[in-house]
Amino acid sequence: MQTKDTVSITEVGPRDGLQNEPNIIALSTKIQLLERLKEAGCSSIEAGAFVSPKWTPQMADSAQVFAELAKQRADQTAQSRSNSKVTYSALIPNIKGLEQAMLSPPDKIAVFTAASETFSQKNTNCSIQIGNERVNDIIKALKTYAPNQTIPVRGYISCVAGCPYEGNIAPSVVIKQAEHLLAAGCTEIALGDTIGVGTAKQIQSLINDLARSIPVSKIVVHFHDTYGQALANILASLEVGVRQIDTSVAGLGGCPYAKGATGNVATEDVVFLMRGMGLETGIDIDALAATGHWICQTLGISNRSRAGQALHAKL
Ligand SMILES: CC(C)(COP(=O)([O-])OP(=O)([O-])OC[C@H]1O[C@@H](n2cnc3c(N)ncnc32)[C@H](O)[C@@H]1OP(=O)([O-])[O-])[C@@H](O)C(=O)NCCC(=O)NCCSC(=O)C[C@@](C)(O)CC(=O)[O-]
Secondary structure, three states: OOOOOEOEEEEOHHHHHHHHOOOOOOHHHHHHHHHHHHHOOOOEEEEEEOOOOOOOHHHOOHHHHHHHHHHHHHHOOHHHHHHOOOEEEEEOOOHHHHHHHOOOOOOEEEEEEEOOHHHHHHHHOOOHHHHHHHHHHHHHHHHHHOOOOOOOEEEEEEOOOOEOOOEOOOHHHHHHHHHHHHHHOOOEEEEEEOOOOOOHHHHHHHHHHHOOOOOHHHEEEEEEOOOOOHHHHHHHHHHOOOOEEEEEHHHOOEOOOOOOOEOEOEHHHHHHHHHHOOOEOOOOHHHHHHHHHHHHHHHOOOOOOHHHHHHHHHO
């Protein structure tokens, strides 16, 4: 449960970030990244996706990732388990994905939909309506897999501030979609500005509109930084009560179905901002910056975090 001075960050680099890398990434690199993020204090991490390997080959080894996480947890003593409790979540598109995920159950699952018909087709090969039916099926099936345990379900909505194919998206479509996801049993709604076109006033207005039917405590902001607006949009979201933010270490990522889209806002930049505002994230920014530098070196890519670069230059 968050207090007034706390912000909850979900690190999505291992999923949203790595899914876009052009080269296949070794399982050991993924495991090491997860370990380093945990050591840096990240307490909520989206660790993989049980999507079709034909569609997103970088996530094809997610079953191994979650098996390794389960093994690590089993090897820990009860004491160290409670000291280092991290919520690992997985993206699930359909029943087949859920079946595979439940072999080493994630702590949380994330279903994903869109506020744009065209994006829904490009990303999941189905309409918004069919996507919603899949969400209903997944949540219903989840109860049979884990009858004695409540596994929280995040519901993503892509393209909340604009679509690469359809342009403007009406807030009413986002609201309707969020209401559907909540009614289906989602415990939180992640607003994806997939192509980073949202601006502060627009985002604030969307959240205020949404907050009429959804408690703001259930809203997560998931901003890509393509147009350099993500930090401003996070600040605007905080002003209207949002306390859950998605970020990606070193700004890893992009979107395979949105040309030119960059990664999520960098975790280092957000932690730097939160620290300055006196909002606690539980993340050690130096350890995080070292992790951002390490993963970029390992993958041979540039670090998109401004704070991460500055902190690393001082080392
Ligand atoms: C939804 C599907 C699966 C439909 O894909 P489809 O091709 O329509 O699936 P299908 O049901 O027709 O089945 C075709 C084949 O795929 C297999 N299949 C079917 N499902 C699975 C599965 N789960 N895992 C493994 N295999 C699967 C299935 O078994 C069958 O195999 P075959 O008989 O041909 O050998 C596909 O479109 C898909 O995987 N899409 C996901 C693409 C993706 O990873 N996108 C990125 C994540 S979303 C995102 O990044 C946005 C977000 C969340 O970050 C928010 C934001 O920023 O906006």
